[in-house]
Amino acid sequence: MQLPFSFRIVATDGAARTGEMSTAHGLVHTPAFMPVGTQATVKGVHHDDVRASGAEILLGNTYHLMLRPTAERIAALGGLHAFMRWPHSILTDSGGFQVMSLAPLRKLREGGVTFRSHLDGAMVELTPERAVEVQILLGSDIAMQLDECVKLPAERTEIERAMKLSLRWAERCKRAFERAAPGRALFGIVQGGDNHALRAASARALVDLGFDGYAIGGLAVGEAQRVMLEVVAATAAALPTERPRYLMGVGTPDDLVEAIARGVDMFDCVMPTRNGRHGLAFTRFGPINIKNAHHADDARPLDAESPCPAAREFSRAYLHHLFRSNEALGGTLLSTINLYYYQELMAGARAAIAAGRFANYLAATKVQWQTKRDVNVEKS
């Protein structure tokens, strides 16, 4: 029997909250960071190491998986959990964001979006109903509504049009989902760009429809961090206390702790793995570009007290050497180190909120990031 999805707040500290989300595949402690398993694998990292880092939930990409190996094939092989050997919780996105950013050709209509596959050039249709069907075939614990995400800056009329279309799609997704997947969760997605009134209207309408959780979409798409955090704060405040809030596609360690301070419970982002593959390590002491020449003779580990074995055991000189030599192990080790760091940051936030000292945690964490940072990080 599939247990129904549930969420409960364990403690709050200002706007920040810590809680427990329960799915058929286990408990997820929030604030939670979800590593991105785009093509049924977190790039370069074995699922055992993803789990060991502390991850309790992964994100899978509907767009990629519906094209290859296809949702039908994954369903025939027992669903995404069995296919990729991840027996813990999985959230799938709806595919909408990748259609907009990856498909070489696309046509948006009221009914859905038609796009050309970047793999074989075939024309594919993604409707709200099909997005739900694909996610049910994948068997994710949390599905996302299909939405349209607008790149910022954009005109208000364009933001409003996309927000309203996303609302109509939200309703269709909800109807399709309720029939097919009782006990699993469907999240609505608040849109509205950087316009607070549109965000409020979107949130209100979604809450009226009623979802298991609410995502804040359409951020980290070009706007300044200050703008993003203002929208996050206003939107989170407009969402029901008792439902999880998920900030999609965000972000840097700093983005995460600032969004937690504003009431966000869940995150996903490719930054730890993408940056890891490019030689950037996120550490308690700030970001470190291991390719910098001054690491070549440095026998010290990245962080002798990290819970991550790779951060404790390998010297900076060795990691530097792996990147200089284009050895794949370098990207694997730094991706793993970064996944551990993101989880460490979440665990620290959860403990701090539970103890009522989140403001101190935020301040102390930021001070420590400055101690040895040797590079500035852009969001991408």
Next chain:
Amino acid sequence: MQLPFSFRIVATDGAARTGEMSTAHGLVHTPAFMPVGTQATVKGVHHDDVRASGAEILLGNTYHLMLRPTAERIAALGGLHAFMRWPHSILTDSGGFQVMSLAPLRKLREGGVTFRSHLDGAMVELTPERAVEVQILLGSDIAMQLDECVKLPAERTEIERAMKLSLRWAERCKRAFERAAPGRALFGIVQGGDNHALRAASARALVDLGFDGYAIGGLAVGEAQRVMLEVVAATAAALPTERPRYLMGVGTPDDLVEAIARGVDMFDCVMPTRNGRHGLAFTRFGPINIKNAHHADDARPLDAESPCPAAREFSRAYLHHLFRSNEALGGTLLSTINLYYYQELMAGARAAIAAGRFANYLAATKVQWQTKRDVNVEKS
């Protein structure tokens, strides 16, 4: 205190032998397969997984490491064992083979070989004395003499010239090594191409000089397997029983068991990892090209009874998907699976020799390779 190198035969079965080699970094059971850690990493595989596969000794490449990060830097960082976090035994080659195959420009003289670095274009000199010095800086447990390896087919005069030069270099290496590295091992390398008389002369001269072990070099360089095995049989028979015999750069699973039947104790080869990165799995049932379309819907693992978790746990469909999607995890998993299989083959050979049934093991292994093989393997 560094323990002296030692080797003892535990059992023989025909020409095949099983034994124990002891170095300052542990015991190596022979016949032994050494995974290749070219640039201080076995490509794509974490050292914990290399160890878990059963490997007791790795090979490190002097040519690559002397150019980057340099032997002096590795020595300053505590030697190759500490640098790459491999506390077990390491054998280093002399760099000669890679100079011949990788350096864009080289000049061979009696004194040594001068070559242009493929990394930065600098001219570098590798003499017998420098090859020994570099290996001592790296801190390997077993060092190899500098030699000249001739590609086959070649004229007898050319093979003889290179063999005799290699002998003179062997003597210089031995002299340099004895002064600098008491307790560690230096192996001589038998050359002589496919000419049995030259091989016999080379073996005799090396034995007169006296080495801790003897390698058979200059094979698997273009000749047929039959030719290679004839040379191996003749050369092994000309070497002292009480010293380990190492067939360099070989080979396929079939090459390995056939060479063991002819008295070889040690092997190294990039085949398990190189082929793994390209989608070829070595299994008890023969080689399997996981990229073949018929694996796309196959829920079965590669080998449900393998000691390798990846071979047991992941479906062929999932591995196929990783390769089709160009995900690095695919190469990592198949490399790991292949390293386990090579070690499984060695463990099986050791047990069979100890039990006096190696001929049966050889025959049964070959029959089983035919049961499900879906591809033919070339040596490269």
